[in-house]
Amino acid sequence: MKHMSSLTPGYPHLMEEGVSSEELFQGRFLHAFRDTVKLPDGSTSTREYVVHPGAVMVVPLLDDGRVVVERQYRYPVRRVMIEFPAGKLDPGEEVLACAQRELFEETGYVATEWVRAGVLHPVISYSTEFIDIWFARGLTQHERKLDAGEFLDVFAATFEELMTWSREGHLTDAKTLTALLWLQNIRSGAWSLDWQVTGDPEAGR
């Protein structure tokens, strides 16, 4: 299976090696670098990218078969987007703890069962960001605790609605579309998840 490994040793003809790194910019949110890299042919080039702490996305499954999604205005793309709940990792935070925290803060839901499906990389050409993909079930709703300055709607949608919105171009967020690939294949039985009971249903609060 060497041909599909993400490890470096198998592909010396593709590898780039960092030679030096300079900080381009430290904003309140964006932290950017420009690295000089040695290319496979020995020449050098530069790579500019954003350093990101990583994030977690949650696919919350309701008992009635629907899923919990959000509607949020995203300023960079100047659109109201339909998305699964997600958020950045706090320093030192475990991914499951982040998933439980973001689900609760943004939607008010607490789940008794959690499972990690996988990971996605949203923007491999200019960010270090990864998004860990988690599914949650056994949901009960409480009062959410949005961050100051955070405005988003929470609603339940059927899988069929989400697929229609995707096909028709109303749902275009790549992390959410990736989650729908997982959801479709889990629903059909092609892919499976190994659910874990988290014990205290209040643990995620």
Added chain:
Amino acid sequence: MKHMSSLTPGYPHLMEEGVSSEELFQGRFLHAFRDTVKLPDGSTSTREYVVHPGAVMVVPLLDDGRVVVERQYRYPVRRVMIEFPAGKLDPGEEVLACAQRELFEETGYVATEWVRAGVLHPVISYSTEFIDIWFARGLTQHERKLDAGEFLDVFAATFEELMTWSREGHLTDAKTLTALLWLQNIRSGAWSLDWQVTGDPEAGR
């Protein structure tokens, strides 16, 4: 269908309005801004984001049922990634022309039929980037013309291989996973495409 519109008027309680904009950084590739925005409750906040020209991704369908993919080292995530061919729009370039150019330059393939499936937004929290999703068929292979400093492998994979790599975590690029959602639903007949013959098969060169 107002509840899923991406237009602004329906959601005044979610909208953010730009008040001012300052350039944070102009690199060779990254171009970043910090805008001050008025939130729905009248308070203000800031949004930092990268301005991107937009990009096109191509799903190249071979006559034998396989698809053409690439293996490329992506420095920001320090991994060799499996991806569909893609690239940024040149200034003033039409998306189909960009799709044809990128497919040819990166893989050497020229296609006789093209169709636009949709669009995805890879990183709605801090980039303006969109990626237009195109499918191509009627492929013939020629000699590719990689940009200087570009190193990537081109190979053919079955749909089943790509799905296995996705499930097992060897394929984690969000644009490619989104394309697989499209491919899966087109293959099953749930979603359809309206193919256009481009005429001269050399037109994409």
